[in-house]
Amino acid sequence: MTRKHVTVLGLGLMGQALAGALLRDGYTTTVWNRTAAKADDLVARGARPAGSVAEAVAASPLVIICLTDYAAVHELLDPLDGELDGRVLVNLTSGTSQGARETAEWARQRGAAYLDGAILATPEAVGADAVILYSGPRTAFDRHEPALRALGSGVTHLGTDHGLSSLYDVAMLSLMWNILNGFLHGAALLGAAGVQATAFTPIANKGIETVNGWLAAYARQIDEGAYPAFDATLDTHLAAMEHLIHESEHLGVNAELPRFVKTLADRAAAAGHGGEGYAAMVELFRKPAA
Ligand code: FVH
Numbered sequence: 410m411t412r413k414h415v416t417v418l419g420l421g422l423m424g425q426a427l428a429g430a431l432l433r434d435g436y437t438t439t440v441w442n443r444t445a446a447k448a449d450d451l452v453a454r455g456a457r458p459a460g461s462v463a464e465a466v467a468a469s470p471l472v473i474i475c476l477t478d479y480a481a482v483h484e485l486l487d488p489l490d491g492e493l494d495g496r497v498l499v500n501l502t503s504g505t506s507q508g509a510r511e512t513a514e515w516a517r518q519r520g521a522a523y524l525d526g527a528i529l530a531t532p533e534a535v536g537a538d539a540v541i542l543y544s545g546p547r548t549a550f551d552r553h554e555p556a557l558r559a560l561g562s563g564v565t566h567l568g569t570d571h572g573l574s575s576l577y578d579v580a581m582l583s584l585m586w587n588i589l590n591g592f593l594h595g596a597a598l599l600g601a602a603g604v605q606a607t608a609f610t611p612i613a614n615k616g617i618e619t620v621n622g623w624l625a626a627y628a629r630q631i632d633e634g635a636y637p638a639f640d641a642t643l644d645t646h647l648a649a650m651e652h653l654i655h656e657s658e659h660l661g662v663n664a665e666l667p668r669f670v671k672t673l674a675d676r677a678a679a680a681g682h683g684g685e686g687y688a689a690m691v692e693l694f695r696k697p698a699a
Pocket residue numbers: 419420421422423424442443444447475476477478480481484485501502503504528529530531532
């Protein structure tokens with residue numbers, strides 16, 4: 410049993426992609442899935458099917474887990490007796506930072522090193538340019554970095570706090586849904602005037618590039634806790650939000666999203682941030698809603 414031996418538990422869409430990437434890179438890959446038939450294609454490509462979870466875990470020093478949620482992870486691994494001792498567990502199941510830290514402690518009690526991971530990609534990017542974030546002990550990451558790199562070239566170790574990868578994951582989900590909602594609402598506005606979404610897309614991409622260019626300066630302001638308006642004040646943004654609401658209502662397009670955005674900005678202005686730059690909104694997001 411060497412570092413070229415890897416076990417993959419969970420062969421859903423993502424688990425199959427992970428195991429496939431390891432096989433392509435020459436790893437001896439042991440696989441297990443609750444619904445055994447999902448291993449068939451991988452076995453035809455050279456994967457070793459395990460008869461049980463215990464057998465699968467015993468087969469490799471590195472055990473990669475990719476299941477629906479953490480409840481499934483514990484349902485699968487809690488009944489094991491001693492097999493986890495000495496293993497490095499890499500859990501690529503989505504969850505929360507608290508779940509990751511609790512699972513790290515659970516693994517520690519069983520003698521296993523634990524890396525929590527977050528896959529910021531869909532299955533087709535696995536084995537290519539997938540971004541996969543890891544947090545947990547650096548030594549465990551370093552020992553198995555070549556295998557982890559086989560899963561995606563965008564491998565990053567974020568630090569020893571096991572919760573970091575889950576936190577980055579949800580931060581990226583927030584970013585993704587807010588960008589997508591903005592694009593979709595914009596497409597609905599233009600669609601009301603007969604403009605195709607495909608015509609909007611190149612302009613939308615330019616807008617996303619422009620916003621992208623603002624992030625570094627905003628990040629510095631957030632870290633320093635001071636938000637001088639170098640481009641536009643929050644009050645100026647508020648006036649434009651008003652236009653967006655009126656235009657949406659006038660066109661018969663759903664105005665809930667811009668109304669919500671303006672409600673948040675109004676609250677930040679009421680708290681004294683109207684003359685500051687847009688990054689001051691972070692002060693609102695830092696606290697739970699009143
Ligand atoms: N697919 C994607 O694009 C995303 C990208 C970002 C990260 N996710 C996360 O990856 C986890 C797995 O996602 P998935 O796409 O592979 O999901 P499914 O195809 O639905 O496969 C789920 C596997 O979990 C097994 N499973 C569920 N519950 C149990 C259980 N109680 N005991 C044993 N296994 C369980 C399931 O087994 P089966 O139904 O085939 O028997 C699948 O192997 C997820 O956290 C995403 O958020 C993917």
